[in-house]
Amino acid sequence: MREMSVTEQRYKAVLAVIGDGRTVSEVATDWGVSRRTMHRWLLRYEGDGLEGLNNRSHRPAQSPHQMPAAVEAMVLEMRRSRPYWGARRIAFELARKRVEAAPSESAVYRCLVRAAVIDPISRQRRRETWKRWERGAPMELWQFDLVHGFLLADGTSAKALTGVDDHSRYCVSARLMARERTQSVCDGFSSALNTYGLPAQVLTDNGKVFTGRFAQPPVEVLFDRICRENGVDHILTQPRSPTTTGKIERFHKTLRVEFDTRQVFKTLKTAQEALNEWVSYYNTQRPHQGLFDATPESRFHAGDDQPRHRLTPRPERNGEQWVSRRVASNGLVSVGYQQV
Template identity: 55%
Template sequence: MEGEGSGQSPTWLVEQRYRAVLEVLDGSPVSEVAVRYGVSRQTIYTWKYKYDTDGFEGLREKSRRPRTSPTRLPAEIEALACEMRRANPRWGARRIAYELARTSPAAAPSRATVHRVLERNGLIRHQKQQHRRKYKRWQRETPMHLWQLDLVGGIFLADGRECKMLTGIDDHSRFVVIATVLAVPSGRAVADGFVRAMRTYGVPAEVLTDNGKQFTGRFTKPRPAEVLFERVCRENGVTAKLIKPYSPTTTGKIERWHQTLRRELLDVSGPFADLPAAQAAVDAWVHTYNTARPHQALEMATPASRFRPNPPPEPTVVVAPQPSGKDHEPTPTIPAEAPLLLPSATQAVEFDAVIPASCRLGILPRVQYVRIQPEHVGRRARVWADENTVHVIIDGKVIKSTSSRLDAANLHELSLRGAIPAGPPPALVPQPGRPDPDAVIEVDRKVDGSGITQLGNTHVKVGYELANQRVTLRLDGQLLHVVHDGVLAKTLPAPISPDARTRLRGARIVTDELPPPAAGAIAVERKVPVDGVIMVARQRLRVGRTYAGEIVTVHVEDTFFRVTLNGADLSLHPRKNQHPVTRFRAKIHSPKL
């Protein structure tokens, strides 16, 4: 029998209470009525009092909600918090509470209150937290003590090129000091970007980088050497620190900033029109990050509020040695600017050369060679070179174009060897029998065991699922379509320029329609281990120990995995994530001897 504390008042419950009250009014003992209706004597007296006071309606259950809630969050503040979450899905409760405190300081809720509001309105997706490793966190005490530097890719242009960006962040304040988009991530370009940042913010005490060849030459073969970046650090008194190999967590601050950059800018912006447009977009986003975006690691302060640049360094006075003798006047002192001024990039140069019998034309023998086709041996060629491109021209036609490995010092050395200043770069004219650069072309290529094929001098990562297969690559505008067995396998950004496509081996013009994509699920193979659990797309699927040693087929759908053996269904598992499949074949280890 339901008592008074149920919080509900259906019709049968009110009638039950009414009958109990009538029995008491007819003279039945209260204790007997309480036993029959399964309630206490006090409940019977309460029902009788309510009936005497308000009649039949008094037996209905009344709301127990308090008449006033002084501490309840106002409805407009709760609605504003929900709108902030919907407009900015990456904002958490702490960021929303901070923004509400800025807009409405008098009614600013706490982080826990905002979290309850988001959870109550279904705006939080709970996920299992996995903390497999614990890291020792560290931070420099003052700004300008340490800069973390790195190179990051993923900046695509409309012409299909992928550029890299030199990034740098102050360890104490998280202030981004360097964000330079580079067409070619050479050692020269990295040093130039570092010097420009020091001219703007001053010279840091230390820099921390990985072991990339642009930052250090300690792994240079056959013996270690000093690269340009290390020379800049040495000339300016900066201590260059390197992380241990394969330890990216040491530069965790810059790596975490790369993740924020990808999610908030690169993933939503799409390909940029050109290099200046990409740099302008990055500069605008970095300015907002430094000055307006609160940082949780800084107690919701902006990086600009914690950053203090060093004053410009005093000019270093270099005094030339004085020769002995009374007839010589003192040599005036020469102020040397700091930080180090690198030599400016020289203009393009050109010179004549004869194609040798080895078919390897030396642009600068110790730096770069260009391989030429055998039919041009013995002919005189005109070489046009700058820091980005090298063109080899015979009889007014460009027979070879390749990326340049030369820097400003190499171009200056060529000019000392007789090269003259060059004019504008030559126009690439399609040769007879080769397709127009704007045409849609196809080439047939073989994918190696690592899922990589080659277009000219460019390596294209097609994917593990097409390893050791023959595919057709269709270049259409800024896209590269991969066709296998008459179906469209995938679409990638075009890795080479339209001019370079005219020189591809086996290129042909196509006019037919693009084949449709493959339908159905992706099928992968797995060998069941002794514990009966296999891994697909970072998810554990329990097949059973009965099938240990068998090779099963897993059909990967959007929402589930279907495991089959010899065409018979074994099990069905819900898909809990959307991680891509990177391994399609079963690992079969050879038996131990």
Template identity: 35%
Template structure:
């Protein structure tokens, strides 16, 4: 029995006066008279201490908002999308609802049992973050594995802008080849401009430097004035943004029916790219979408700035007559490379005005040709072919 009840009962039964009860039980006379009034109105139960908490709180999260938080959590997870407090707050704002603080959203999710504790997860504060200052300053690239409905292994090749996380290209292959890397890169440059640098791992499709040579991608970048960077071997953290992006991509694909064909998977990837770039807020971008961040800042240019345009590549062998044939606009043209280069495997890179021919095994520029649609034979403009400078392989 509480002390307040005992004091009131002693006074009511006339065992103690109000003054004596106040002295014995440590209450003020004023408070004892208040308790006696409660007793007369509601009996002994009314004597018990009452909560001092306010009946209403202007800061309390509205029931409508609390329910929508839980609904958004379920909807976003069901669609394979990020569903953390920052993302949920962004969606509430888009729906013109008063979004509470992220700590309140986290507390609401935790109370509902929707957060799985990860005590061994490394804290974000322990990471040293790097971000390019401008769009097109650095493009990261890598590919990841996925499976079709019948179990066929597919490789998905991605290009991601380091500054904005804008997904420049996302294509499915079986498997990814060096030609796919070059083609997807050139397609991305036509749409978004030429980057100042690229950052990749040391996969053979990106670099052949550990094998003592160079591949097509390494020949292409110096021609466009692009600096090539490769991460340290066995250190994927250097390409951390593209590695983390693969988690987002796979979570989204997992939430959808498995594609039956490569074409069907590509359709899914195109839909994902549109959603990721334009409709998904990014926590690292202060809840901007990658598309907003990519378009908000002037783009960086290569050290040797070149005008973006359409580039066409072709692999071939120099014929026995020292020539290579190239079809352009429905007409066959012949490029004079040189008789002493017959049998050499070459890479031909053509833009709107010039075709540059490079020997694949040495990196030597064999010839350059001015495009003249009126002529069938294009002479070699390189009277003294020179060695093309090796692409930078600076480890980051």
């Protein structure tokens, strides 16, 4: 025996009321529905006949919270031009541009999922086993490191000495160099000290351009000496502790993606000019999510009423402090276990 469709079952229930004269309560009980549902079937049959008993979509006729098509197009264009922007950044930029009916972060996220631009992700966050720390004011601590991979047209690649202020994430140094040499690193470090003043502490890894404390025998390299002569406490990271310099590592990740270190520059000079332009944007315009979308500049200069000490000028060297070293065939000179 053929099973009745949903429409046929509803029609039979309606006929029991209007044809057989039974009460709504009786028929509702027989069919296992509420009296309200039974009355709704009767009204729909009265208005639309048998078609009124078909299943209807529960989708609302209007969606007042649906993103306007023009705004959705702006969201997708922003994501296309800057694939590294997430829902939060796009929502922030739309609000900053004062777009009418600017969507929320969750609305932008749903838009990107609908367009298959991103995959839906679990909203449950992993439980972190480490705690995030941050200095309480600018100029308390700078983090320094070297990052490689700046491609040049002659087939070589350059490195950059980078430094960020721990409290504000302000980039105090981004100086390119053809080779990782002590003098080049210290020139960049000294330039940052002359420009912004002396921080209380500097944090680096144990690279030989930063320290000679672990050399055999231990020596004081130029970076250490600059810190000592200017009263800057030089802190070294523990081995295999990448989260200690987490802010400079995060800066490197942003640099690689947004500045795009894969591009090839004609010369070291043009690369430095492009890097300077991006650093200026990073410091003054780019909202930083770790700072609740404030810019690094707004935090770094918040304490400008406090005097900042500058780099101590190095005295002129006399002949008693000179040393003689033979220049190797590759043009390098070793002084104090350091190549210059």
